[in-house]
Amino acid sequence: MLGALTPRTTVAVLDQISSPTARIIAGPRLLAALRERGVRTVVDGAHAPGMLARPLAGEPDFWFGNLHKWGYAPPGSAVLAVAAPYRAEVSAPVPSWEDAHGFPRAVEYRATVDYTALLAAPEGLDLLASLGAAKVRRHNAELVAYGTELLAGLPGLTPMPYDPELAMRSLRLPDRLARTQDEAAALREEIAARLGCRVLVWGWPTGGGLRLCGQIYNRAEEYERLAAGLKGLLDGR
Structure with a gap:
């Protein structure tokens, strides 16, 4: 993959775990190599929460992962993690009451959205923790x-x-x-x-x-x- 980079490459969008082939792609070594080359990383960690011991290993710049796959939470619950230097750049797609507070509150609270899955997610994660x-x-x-x-x-x-x-x-x-x-x-x-x-x-x-x-x-x-x-x-x- 690194051989495909050019001087114009500024962002790499990667699967953390490939769903069809079940392989780790965005591992710590690749993320570190991209960081050394000045490339921002956006990681789709859909399968990581609950299955990987350290889902944020390698410190991607932007990372998101579903909680319903391996975290026992309802569909529609997910996590977005953003590295500190980029948090001010993240805005909600639809401004709402918390917009003035910036990330993460502006993204988490979106007026009439259904929060049921997110409110139930802690129960799923607690179950995982209680099982070990x-x-x-x-x-x-x-x-x-x-x-x-x-x-x-x-x-x-x-x-x-x-x-x-x-x-x-x-x-x-x-x-x-x-x-x-x-x-x-x-x-x-x-x-x-x-x-x-x-x-x-x-x-x-x-x-x-x-x-x-x-x-x-x-x-x-x-x-x-x-x-x-x-x-x-x-x-x-």
């Missing part, structure tokens, strides 16, 4: 590793490089499958309907991939059911 965040992360990572090992034993499924701390892993599908987003969506829904399992299937011209996740409500036998059923499903395609 480190214990949950370890459980989820071990569970998805088990599921990946099962699927890797199926003909045509190839594990992709992974970050062991994540509760997400991806495998490449046979090259005849999920070559478009429509094909990927159709396969995803067929897996859900026939096997009772929800996985992400992503499309790619040379054959797409399948992503697994692990969470506290998952059980090993669910991955075993997926592996057993997926073999027959793929054999028939």
Whole structure:
């Protein structure tokens, strides 16, 4: 990525964790290298809260992350973190009663917006803390590793490089499958309907991939059911 920078590059917009391929992209080393080159960093940390021990590692200039994915909060709750030098530049898209106070109050309070998800978010984060965040992360990572090992034993499924701390892993599908987003969506829904399992299937011209996740409500036998059923499903395609 650094080789693609030019003297005109002033901002880099990065995924912290790639959703399809389950890889850490905006890690501390890359963020530090961009900072040394005078490039501001905007990091989409949608999967980071609750799954990474240090979501803000590397000190991005702008960072936002969802709380409903791994923080047990309702959809619509998220966090925006802005480095001190840039906070004065952040304004609310719609001015409201707190506009004169600047960031963060001007962004957080937006007149008639529904605050329900944000008000409930602390309960989700408290649940994670009460379960033991480190214990949950370890459980989820071990569970998805088990599921990946099962699927890797199926003909045509190839594990992709992974970050062991994540509760997400991806495998490449046979090259005849999920070559478009429509094909990927159709396969995803067929897996859900026939096997009772929800996985992400992503499309790619040379054959797409399948992503697994692990969470506290998952059980090993669910991955075993997926592996057993997926073999027959793929054999028939």
